[in-house]
Amino acid sequence: MNITLDADKCCAAGQCVLIAPDVFDQRDEDGVVVLLDAAPPADQHDMVREAAAICPAAVIQVHE
Amino acid sequence: MSPRRIAVVGASAAGLAAAEALRRFGWTGTLTLVGDEPHPPYDRPPLSKQLLQGAWQPDKLHLRAADQLDTLALDLRLGTRATGLDTATRTLTLDDGEQLACDGVIVATGVAARTLPEAAGLGGVLTLRTLEDALALKERLSGTDRRLVVVGNGVLGCEAAAVARELGHQVTLVGREALPMARTVGPQIGELLAAEHQEHGVQLRTAAVDGFEADGDGPARHVTAVRLAGGTRLPADTVLVAIGSEPAVGWLRGDPGLDTTDGLRCDAYCAAAPGVYAAGDVARWQHPVHGRHLRVEHRMNATEQGMAAARNLLAELEETLPDDGDGALAPAAGRERRPFTPVPYFWSDQYGLKIQAYGVLNGADRSEATVLDPDARKAVALYGRDGQATGILAIGVPPRRTRGLRALIATPAPWEEAREGVRNALA
Incomplete structure (x- = not known):
């Protein structure tokens, strides 16, 4: 799995961090998404797919 | 024998989330996605923000790239309106007369902008719900006419007023509530928002709208002013009517098994009838934690509820379809219906x-x-x-x-x- 972001569309909802905190974080100043791990281990994959699906700004792309 | 089919009616955020989740959770049968707009699924929150501002072009609003949609292998019916649903037989009727026999249906038809009867056929008076609406408003805000009256001081009216001010327009924000968004956010936050809009030069007015004044005849008839109850006249080149929305349930009213009072009424699983689920702005479901029916017109809810409705529909079909629907439903562990219990979330950007x-x-x-x-x-x-x-x-x-x-x-x-x-x- 490989993750890419379209971060300039991020609306700082932070739902990705709630779902997969080992993979996503938010910048302190404006809440924009930060990718902690672009190729997370298998035990994170379901959560990453969930985060990508739920993102309200379609920022997260998952390549498998 | 006809193929096993699930139809998702509504091709915006909730419908797309449902379609994706149906595939992700194992539906391999036919998946029909019906959308009344001609566009592939696009995002609405930026319409009153980045698109109106001119920061984003329309193609940036697409929720998925073409190749991402291709992987869903959809029977995609864009520019098509559903006109009826018979829940007893799960038969969906489309506006071209075609009838689709379905194993499951997810209703995600959203809401339509409410307007004022006096606005009918009057040039320069707009609503803001679709991409076309937003482009029309953007076009009007890019001309030499500079006076905008926004009728309605909820979230949408406030966001559009903020963008129009940033573009240099003279903006008057009219609401029946004295403070912006007060019905949602309460008086104290409403006061902060009022101060913010005033500091940016927006004129705030508290009144009901009595009607419009116009010039010209027939198709050339164009708004010149908004008349408020009490007699005040606000000269206007453009009027945005942002007074809320109506759930798009008219097409469901013919079915006696459905309650379409203020949206499509559902149980805690987002089910409106056997095999029929709803998601997004249109769905009024029983939130088990809050102990009442809620209808949430927020972008986040569209995605979350689309996924929940998909998961619950498949769990029901696993129980009810013979032999997993002739192979249309891939086996999956732990498939069970779960009550939909989100913590709703919304955001707004103003200035x-x-x-x-x-x-x-x-x-x-x-x-x-x-x-x-x-x-x-x-x-x-x-x-x-x-x-x-x-x-x-x-x-x-x-x-x-x-x-x-x-x-x-x-x-x-x-x-x-x-x-x-x-x-x-x-x-």
């Missing part, structure tokens, strides 16, 4: 201010704001009902910090306990 809220604010019988910095419009507010805290809002607070407040109301908590939690979090 440089971000507003974020978790939980349920509507229907609150009390609210209490802690203003951290009135000039920076920085505040946190708690909302509650029947002695329980049910919602929390932050304005001008960094989002990462706001996210930490969510836990205080994720499950409704006694009011005093939640207040204490807010105090500690802000200390």
Whole structure:
């Protein structure tokens, strides 16, 4: 799995961090998404797919 | 024998989320996605923000790239309207007369912008719901006419007013409530928003709209002013009517098994009838934690509920279809219906201010704001009902910090306990 972001569309909802905190974080100043791990281990994959699906700004792309 | 089919009606955020989740959770049968607009699924929140501003072009609003949609192997019917659903036979009728026999249906038809009867056929009076609406408003704001009246001071009206001011227009924001967004955010946050709009030069008016004045005849008839109850006349080149929306349930009214009062009524699983589920702005479902029916017109809910409806529909079909639907439903472990119990979330961007809220604010019988910095419009507010805290809002607070407040109301908590939690979090 490989993750890419379209971060300039991020609306700082932070739902990705709630779902997969080992993979996503938010910048302190404006809440924009930060990718902690672009190729997370298998035990994170379901959560990453969930985060990508739920993102309200379609920022997260998952390549498998 | 006809193929096994699930139809998702509505091709915006909720419908797309449902379609994707159906595939992700194992539906390999036919998947029909019906959308009345001609466009592939696109995002609506930017319509009143980045698109109107001119920061984004329309193609940036696409929720998925073409190749991502291709992987879903959809029977995609764009520019097509569903005109009826017979829940007894799960037969969907489309506006071209075609009838589709379905094993399951997910209703995600959203809402339509409400307007004023006097606006019919009157040039220069617009609503804002679709991409075409937003492009039409943007076009009007790019000309030499500079006077905009926004009727309705809810979230949409406030966002559009902010963008129009930033583009240099003379903007008057008219609401029946004295304070912007007050019905949702309460008086204290409403006061901060009023100050912010006024500081940016927006004129605020509290009144009902009595009607319009116009020049010209027939198709050339064009608005020249908005008349307020009480007699005030607001000269206008363009009027945006942003007075809320109506759930798009007219096409479902023929079915006696459905309750379409204020949206499509569903149970806690988002089911409206056997094999028929609903998601997004149109769905009024029983939230088990809040103990009442909610209909949530927020972008986040569209995605979350689309996924929940898909998961629950497949769990039902696993129980009811013979032999997993002739192979149309891939085996999966732990497939079960679950009540839909989200912590609702919404946000709004106005000027440089971000507003974020978790939980349920509507229907609150009390609210209490802690203003951290009135000039920076920085505040946190708690909302509650029947002695329980049910919602929390932050304005001008960094989002990462706001996210930490969510836990205080994720499950409704006694009011005093939640207040204490807010105090500690802000200390």
